[in-house]
Amino acid sequence: MNLLLIAWKNLLQRRLASSLTALSIGLGVMLMVLVLVISGAVETAFTQRSIGYDLIVGPKGSDLQLVLSAVYRIQPPIENLPAMYLDELRNDRRVVTAVPLAFGDVTEDGSFPIVGTTDEYFQNEYLPGQKFSFQSGGQRMVKLFDAIIGADVARQNGWNTDDRFSILHGGAEGSKHDEKFTVVAVLAPTGTANDRTVFLNLDGFYAIDGHEKPVEEIEKRLRDFYAADADRLQQALTELDDYRQQLQVEEQTGTPAVAPRAMQEVTAVLVRTRPATPFDAISLSADLQKGFQAMAVNPIRPIQRLMTNVIGNVQKALMVMTGLIILVSGVSIFVSIYNSMSDRRREIAIMRALGAGRHHVFGIILAESALLCTGGAVLGWLTGHGLAVAAAPWLIRRTGLLISPWNISPWEFTLFPALAALGILVGFLPALTAYRTNVADALSQ
């Protein structure tokens, strides 16, 4: 029988105390594994090339907010861009594709974000080398109130083609729009925020009653936006004047006014530049930097910044916390073994009488605590990854976060040696007690 086996039998003898202390270590390790798996998933979700475009153009402001809303559909944007600006971008020779996005509203069922866009969006890649495919439906938004929905929306709301739904106004008032939309297609799952998005025909989005802002507000914005471009401003103001007259006519005769381009806005524009000239993206974004009103953002950069600044720190904090939990469990192992030592003086003395050296009994006690720590660690490691496996489908449904439960972070390789070291550390004092046991005294008890 080797020392490890002897230690193991001793632990079995105190089954309850042993399993409880191992369990507490296991819980700490399990939490640590979960933190690592989830933060690893968050990291890959946010740092991989997250969109099949080179630039995202939006109103000047926080680049992070622009990316979070345009790519991840997490945050509603504050400002819009004039639709006229989209036309300018489309005319830029460096731009291959410019796809408009307009958002702000959510569905009545499930509160999925609404994005007004054009069919171009579905013809382009959503991730580099990945094209949309459809589970069902006609693949095109032909009519004004046609909608294409993501796979999660379809599953969670139980929607399919020809189903009709309402949307809520995204603002603080949260009122319901009168228009009903019809699902014409369901996207196949992509593992991106598209799965949780409802896409509307951009023209339909403009046509929603209440989406049109007052002419004065639009005018004020255009004056701001084109403050440095007198020609365009003049053109826009002419369109607005014309529209004002149309509105008066509409009021008197009922002849409907047709909103001019100047009245329309988009929230963001997804831009793909010429693939052969990678500097296009940089020069375009530099050009916009010079202007006052719009900016072009590399979709990865702000997210990487967020990762390192915020999420990275949160991850570190969580790691420290789980580390502390493990440490506390280590202390409980120490208490448990140390308390048992006085009951075990005679056992130790008998082993010594059988010829065990001081170093043997020292080693046995040390092995006991190392076994508890590493055993608990193995247990916690397995349940942590097991839980990740079990929670993966739920997580992707709830958050769109695609976790890989068996993705082992480099931290985990240090976990087992670290816990063995912890075991040795907390076992040291009890082991020393065993080492020092006065055999003759202990035998006479």
Place this chain on the structure above:
Amino acid sequence: MSLLLQHIRKAYRQPEGDLLPVLGIEHFELARGEQAVLLGSSGGGKTTLLNTISGILVPDSGRVIVDGRDIVSMPEVVRDRYRASRIGIVFQTFNLLPAFTALENVLLGMTFSGRAVDHDFAKELLQRVGLGHRLHHRPSRLSVGEQQRVAVARSLANRPVLLLADEPTANIDPANQDLILKLIRETCRDHKVSLLMVTHSMDAAQQFDRIERLHEFNQPELCQTGAVR
């Protein structure tokens, strides 16, 4: 010769600080395979003597020669391993380790000697003490008498030259006392092991050819002259 004691002095330091002389033995020997019983009044120093012979206690001075080697002068690590391989010990009670079965307790006896563990011999010993059907019972599932028999089997696991037994039958009913005593004596005879047994029972003592009374060869007062460790 299995055992030879020379000029042994052992005194305990009392809690108050003064010394309590316990052992002062000029000469004591036990031939190979010889069986002796040790009698003496309570508190006379019998356990102290056995512990000194086994090397659990170190005398203040003198030599304890077991199987030809003085264990007093050995480094502790060597003495521990020497004890494992040369000396078997049976205590009065609670000899066994509670976490291990009868068989495992015997195997444990073999573990620390540095020699290969011999499963067959362990089973043979347990069969010899009549516990062939109790190999996988833990001590808590064995009667006190059965536990004592496992202890006897374990004490012989390393084929020692000397068996020390400190009142091995004191906690056992009279019928079993005789049985266990016979067992110890017969197994010692079979394996050519010298036996030194402490007892308070005259019935038990009378079965031995050699009866030693501690006070007859122990002069604790000799301690006063010797150096005290």
